[in-house]
Amino acid sequence: MPIDVLIIDYKNSGIFMEKIRRQRNRKSQMQISETIFAVIIIVVIIVIGLVFYSKAKEGSLKEGMREARMERLVELAHALTSWPELECSVRETREFDCVDMVKLDVLTSVLGSEAGSSKSSDYSFNYYYDLIGRARITVNQVYPSSGKRSWIVYERKGTSRTEETITLPISLYDPTQKRYALGILELKMYE
Amino acid sequence: MASTNFALTKSRKGFELQFNWLFVIIGGAILLGFFFMLITRMTSNSEEEIGLSSQQDIDSLFRANQAASETQKFIRFDKKISFFCSSLGNDFISEYYVGASKASTSYNYRVIFAPSFLNSQEIILKSSPFKAPFNVMPFIYLTNKHTEFVFVSQDANNPLFSQLASLLPMNSTINKAASISSYKNTNYDYTVFVLNFSDKDLLDSKLVNFDKPIDIGRVYAVLLDPAGGIADSYGDIAFYEYEPGSGFDELGTAGFMGSELLTGAVVSHDYKLYSCESRKALLRLNFTLELHKKKLEQYSLSVPSCASSYDRMMQEMNGIQAAIGEEKPAFDQAYPLIRDIEMLNEYLVRSTECPSMY
Numbered sequence: 043m044p045i046d047v048l049i050i051d052y053k054n055s056g057i058f059m060e061k062i063r064r065q066r067n068r069k070s071q072m073q074i075s076e077t078i079f080a081v082i083i084i085v086v087i088i089v090i091g092l093v094f095y096s097k098a099k100e101g102s103l104k105e106g107m108r109e110a111r112m113e114r115l116v117e118l119a120h121a122l123t124s125w126p127e128l129e130c131s132v133r134e135t136r137e138f139d140c141v142d143m144v145k146l147d148v149l150t151s152v153l154g155s156e157a158g159s160s161k162s163s164d165y166s167f168n169y170y171y172d173l174i175g176r177a178r179i180t181v182n183q184v185y186p187s188s189g190k191r192s193w194i195v196y197e198r199k200g201t202s203r204t205e206e207t208i209t210l211p212i213s214l215y216d217p218t219q220k221r222y223a224l225g226i227l228e229l230k231m232y233e
Numbered sequence: 234m235a236s237t238n239f240a241l242t243k244s245r246k247g248f249e250l251q252f253n254w255l256f257v258i259i260g261g262a263i264l265l266g267f268f269f270m271l272i273t274r275m276t277s278n279s280e281e282e283i284g285l286s287s288q289q290d291i292d293s294l295f296r297a298n299q300a301a302s303e304t305q306k307f308i309r310f311d312k313k314i315s316f317f318c319s320s321l322g323n324d325f326i327s328e329y330y331v332g333a334s335k336a337s338t339s340y341n342y343r344v345i346f347a348p349s350f351l352n353s354q355e356i357i358l359k360s361s362p363f364k365a366p367f368n369v370m371p372f373i374y375l376t377n378k379h380t381e382f383v384f385v386s387q388d389a390n391n392p393l394f395s396q397l398a399s400l401l402p403m404n405s406t407i408n409k410a411a412s413i414s415s416y417k418n419t420n421y422d423y424t425v426f427v428l429n430f431s432d433k434d435l436l437d438s439k440l441v442n443f444d445k446p447i448d449i450g451r452v453y454a455v456l457l458d459p460a461g462g463i464a465d466s467y468g469d470i471a472f473y474e475y476e477p478g479s480g481f482d483e484l485g486t487a488g489f490m491g492s493e494l495l496t497g498a499v500v501s502h503d504y505k506l507y508s509c510e511s512r513k514a515l516l517r518l519n520f521t522l523e524l525h526k527k528k529l530e531q532y533s534l535s536v537p538s539c540a541s542s543y544d545r546m547m548q549e550m551n552g553i554q555a556a557i558g559e560e561k562p563a564f565d566q567a568y569p570l571i572r573d574i575e576m577l578n579e580y581l582v583r584s585t586e587c588p589s590m591y
């Protein structure tokens with residue numbers, strides 16, 4: 043039998059066609075696998091990018107929140123001594139960074155009596171919570187050292203450990219004795 | 234046989250090619266959709282973020298000015314602010330929205346007198362303490378150059394309006410007119426006519442220059458009835474809104490005590506907002522009176538020689554609390570008691586060694 047007839051026969055035979063079909067199937071399977079692999083890699087890269095982006099965003103948001111808290115803290119610390127319920131004033135003439143000791147006693151007793159109880163409907167509780175939020179305000183007399191006094195004016199504990207603190211030297215005035223003392227006002231703000 | 238196999242191979246190849254394309258199209262569409270969603274979300278988030286940051290800025294501005302005793306500010310702010318205040322008994326919901334932000338900032342225990350919408354390139358802000366006669370709380374007044382206050386009076390030197398002009402935030406747009414029917418429409422965001430109760434009849438007339446549908450919600454009138462015809466007194470304020478074609482509609486009447494509340498009524502020219510904010514101020518006054526009473530009790534124990542003066546002050550304070558605690562506050566009863574406390578405090582400062590009340 044001539045060789046060319048054999049080749050034609052072999053090419054026309056089922057074995058040859060099956061071999062070609064298998065080769066093509068393998069090639070297309072590989073192509074699909076490559077495409078799927080590429081898509082998976084792209085998706086993984088996108089997910090990693092999103093995770094990094096959200097982490098960076100979360101970090102900047104936390105930093106922004108901390109900055110806002112610090113800003114609020116400084117504002118509040120300076121505002122505290124000008125509150126009508128704490129300020130030293132005679133005929134509307136207000137003294138700078140001065141707290142009236144009798145007013146301090148009164149406010150401490152009013153707010154302190156509510157700290158333990160959950161008077162959520164009480165006006166003063168809601169008023170100061172709206173104004174200050176979760177914070178602790180303490181005043182300590184540092185001079186004269188005799189008869190040192192301290193006040194916990196306001197305390198609403200926070201839910202997390204994050205807190206910012208600011209201290210402010212203030213004058214303490216006792217209008218009944220007409221005497222001044224030196225004190226430290228500490229404002230701690232919780233997250 | 235050969236042609237059948239060839240056709241099968243060709244059709245499979247065709248199927249393979251179609252599947253690849255289908256896969257690419259679906260994958261592409263998903264990716265495109267994902268990125269489109271991401272961009273849309275990021276755009277809306279950034280808008281919300283800008284709104285929130287403006288809200289924080291404006292809130293710190295309000296808080297900072299409330300801490301100061303008296304300030305006047307002209308602030309460039311190109312976002313719309315809308316105010317809302319509602320009360321149920323002694324509970325309040327007060328909040329404002331800035332720009333397109335869906336989040337609001339609440340100010341349930343602070344007092345801000347402003348119209349329900351402020352929409353311009355700038356804000357005029359004034360903070361001033363509410364005194365009765367001691368310092369009760371700071372008030373914030375907000376307006377802008379696009380709000381026109383028109384003092385309507387035959388008398389060009391009306392003492393009440395001269396006082397009001399000095400009490401309104403600096404650089405507010407203030408005009409004067411003898412009548413309102415032919416008052417010129419100069420397209421301000423709001424035109425607020427301020428009248429004395431004696432000129433109430435002027436509100437029966439129609440405004441020839443404000444009768445287009447575009448003028449709905451733009452024209453208001455505040456009718457003042459202060460005792461003695463001066464701002465620093467007590468009395469009633471009636472609020473009106475102009476309905477093009479039909480005339481002024483009365484929205485309601487509320488009381489006032491002191492020039493601070495009167496100024497608030499004119500600045501907000503909104504019955505609901507004014508009633509709600511003034512109620513917050515009265516609750517705060519009630520609480521401050523309580524603190525002062527406790528303080529005077531301590532003074533009486535520490536300085537017994539002054540106890541009689543403090544007792545009298547406490548009686549006056551009880552009277553004020555009773556007057557403002559009513560459903561419709563009796564300012565005519567509370568105001569003279571406030572003046573009594575002022576005189577007693579003056580007496581303590583000038584003529585005795587007793588610690589003064591404020």
